[in-house]
Amino acid sequence: MSSFNSPHTDSTYALLVDGDNINPARMEEILNDVQERGPLKTFRIYADFSKHTASSWKTVVESHACDALQVYSSRPQAVDLTMSLDGLECLSNDETCTLCIASGDRDFTHLMRKAHQRGRKVIAYATNMHVSPQYINCCDEFIHLRPQITAPNKTPNKNAEMLCTAELRVLVQEIMESEAQSPVHPTCVVTGLMARNPAYNYENFGHNSFKQWMESLGFLVDDRQICSDGWR
8 A cells, every 4th residue: 555545644443344244355455455554453353153154254364363253143233233332442442543444334334423523534445346325425535345357248438437537637636736835745635535535546446556546647646746747
């Protein structure tokens, strides 16, 4: 994760994982992203591990220093409720805690609102295909680790791709122009993008870094500034 996307360096992090809603194969990416942001104080995975469908979590639990919390219940919301209560406890016990929720379930929007009421940040990770707009809008940052699917006999819609690129370029330019000081630091653009849509993360647009994403839009980026190509 680029340092441009890690503005909360003085925070500690609590990563709570909905084992019923997250693909275990993507946990390494999620965990690495959180650890690059700052110290990971709490790492818990919640599921009914007695079910055969949860057996794929065994490798993750054995490979990392995490707490695997067994949730016995026939109620489908049992994991959500347990996670939400623990999330509130994390917020109460650590005044610098940034809450990281690995789930695409919109039941967690209540926990997110409580975090915001206490002045805390919320980062969400999802691996399911469809996530509700309400859930995304409740996050400070949303990272969607969607499966890479190539449909046969179909070509990308280049017109739609060009439109998206043009709109994003205009949005970044507006953020830069709204800054009172020059040069504009990349973190200002990151913050401005997240404020408009928590899903404006370089990973959601298929790039490996914020710098690479901005360069694809026609901007130049270094550690100190971002500007339109040819301005420097």
